[in-house]
Amino acid sequence: MNDSSSKSVWRDRALLIAITLSSMLAPLNSTMIAVALPRLITEFQTNVAHASWLVTSYLIAMATLQPIAGKLGDRWGRRSLILGGLICFGGASLAATWAPTLEMLIGFRLLQAVSGAIAIPNGVALVREVVPDHQRATQFGLISSAISLAAAIGPPIGGVLTSLAGWRAIFFVNVLLILPALLLGWWAFPRSKPSASSRPFDWGGSLLLASVLASLAGFLSQMRQGGLPVSPGVAVAGVVALMAALFVYEGRHPDPIIQLRFFRKRAFAAASGAIALSNLAMYVTLLSLPIFLSERAGWMDSQIGFVLAAFSGLMIVGSPLGGRWADRWGRRIPTVAGLALFTLGLLPLVIQAETVPLAFLLPGLAIAGSGMGASMAGLQTSAIESLSPKEAGVAAGIFSTSRYLGSIVGSSILAGILSSSGNFHLVFWMVGSTAFLSVLVSLGLRDRPLSEAQS
Known part of the structure; x- marks a missing residue:
């Protein structure tokens, strides 16, 4: 019993460390890239508006996809989604070090965001399932502290690496978080069977939700940059129409995302x-x-x-x-x-x-x-x-x-x-x-x- 109990304690610790490391990826990469923007603008011979999409597209994707990824985890299980998201994040990071154009770099950053959006909500849900309620807030507090730390150290890490080895070096930092998270998660994340459900997954609602959030975030972002392609009234009307379509569709679906x-x-x-x-x-x-x-x-x-x-x-x-x-x-x-x-x-x-x-x-x-x-x-x-x-x-x-x-x-x-x-x-x-x-x-x-x- 003692060996079994000890093994369970170490498995729970490994699970929490893996989730903490995976949660640090998103804030670290959202702040680390900011320091490299001037160097990127010079190398790719572009301007601030275009280069800012490295940040904007990342935030929009993270905001848009997490409810959908969480719903998939509720249905299909969390282990494979978290581990797959970490592998994909690592692959996108390594590919970003090679990107020959700004457009391709934005694409790899978008893939990073999609991968993070898959892993993060399912990691949080796994903490909800595994940690007893009398310890749950403590663990969330430690994870939140690590997230704040990652956001805070992103700019100095990005600045040092960009100065010493160029902007491409900042993407290698992710490997230091992803490898231990993968190894610990592979051992510690519980295996679970997909939940049985006779109701179809809400793919239509997922698409509408993504469209609503991406349109709203994109509208606000373009307003911030002063470059709306249409009049503000038309843009607002489009977002409102998408919201109305989402609520109507979700109200009729047997198992809606929202x-x-x-x-x-x-x-x-x-x-x-x-x-x-x-x-x-x-x-x-x-x-x-x-x-x-x-x-x-x-x-x-x-x-x-x-x-x-x-x-x-x-x-x-x-x-x-x-x-x-x-x-x-x-x-x-x-x-x-x-x-x-x-x-x-x-x-x-x-x-x-x-x-x-x-x-x-x-x-x-x-x-x-x-x-x-x-x-x-x-x-x-x-x-x-x-x-x-x-x-x-x-x-x-x-x-x-x-x-x-x-x-x-x-x-x-x-x-x-x-x-x-x-x-x-x-x-x-x-x-x-x-x-x-x-x-x-x-x-x-x-x-x-x-x-x-x-x-």
């Missing part, structure tokens, strides 16, 4: 709404602060980097702590408290951004970062627990899509405000209001899974 009943679950709707709002506020803060401090306050790059480190560094620390608290005190209290701290820490920017001294700005951003980090595990755990384990994949996918859409919408609004008026005061008021709204929405979370609350 079931409106998911959002009738208070905890799921609250978690999805709160992550979208808080991520919008966080992303706008990260994007706007360097511009504001450089243009308006005349700060040096080193000073700006120090300020952003106070924000992102405390997120890394706050995530595992928030996970432990969510397991000890329930999901709602630590999450609401974390988002309240996030909002409180942003107040110096909201009240008087132009004249706020460093002595107030740094502690404020540290409080905001720690609060944002502390809220992540509770939000994710609450969203995944609000639906049955058989629907954990699609729940994880929709939750992740909400996070990405918050980032995409936030960056688009920021670009619209700065291009039209350059009013940073309005930007930070929007950030503070959105953060406060996320606190109110998070009040709808449950402390524990519904089955436990009723028992």
Whole structure:
């Protein structure tokens, strides 16, 4: 019994390490490429608008495909999808090192995003299935901390590798994460039979959902870049028409990808709404602060980097702590408290951004970062627990899509405000209001899974 128990413990640890490593791939590659963009523009003799599709197409694909991939995992099992996604990500990364044109590089980046979108929600769902509920938020907190760390170290890693060996070298970093994740996952991921279902898979709904999210994200992205091929009214009408077609089609399908009943679950709707709002506020803060401090306050790059480190560094620390608290005190209290701290820490920017001294700005951003980090595990755990384990994949996918859409919408609004008026005061008021709204929405979370609350 002792040998069997010990083997089970090591298998669970290997499973969690493999999922953590696979979850780090997406944020690492989304931030690492940003540093290499100037070198790519020069080598491929292109412009910023074209090169930015290396980032934009990646984010759109990640936001679009995760609910579909999660639904496939709910039906077909998670092991093969996660391992296949990791292999495909590795192949796309190695192919990207050879890409002779910008168009081919964008294609390989898109393949990376598709692979990541397959692996990530099914990894989250596997944690939901394997980890006991009294330890679940702690594990999600550790994974969130690793994701934040990957996003933070992406730019310096990208900068060093690009300077020493050229932009192609940054794609080799993925092998260091993928190989151990594959080896550990091959041993630790449980084998499961596909779930028996007489209902056909919702391929039509998958296509419509992908069209809606890609059109919305593409519309916002093109607005940000000021290059819409049609009038804004026509573009909005097209997106609305696709949404209407999706809702009508899904309402008639026996097993739809997006079931409106998911959002009738208070905890799921609250978690999805709160992550979208808080991520919008966080992303706008990260994007706007360097511009504001450089243009308006005349700060040096080193000073700006120090300020952003106070924000992102405390997120890394706050995530595992928030996970432990969510397991000890329930999901709602630590999450609401974390988002309240996030909002409180942003107040110096909201009240008087132009004249706020460093002595107030740094502690404020540290409080905001720690609060944002502390809220992540509770939000994710609450969203995944609000639906049955058989629907954990699609729940994880929709939750992740909400996070990405918050980032995409936030960056688009920021670009619209700065291009039209350059009013940073309005930007930070929007950030503070959105953060406060996320606190109110998070009040709808449950402390524990519904089955436990009723028992």
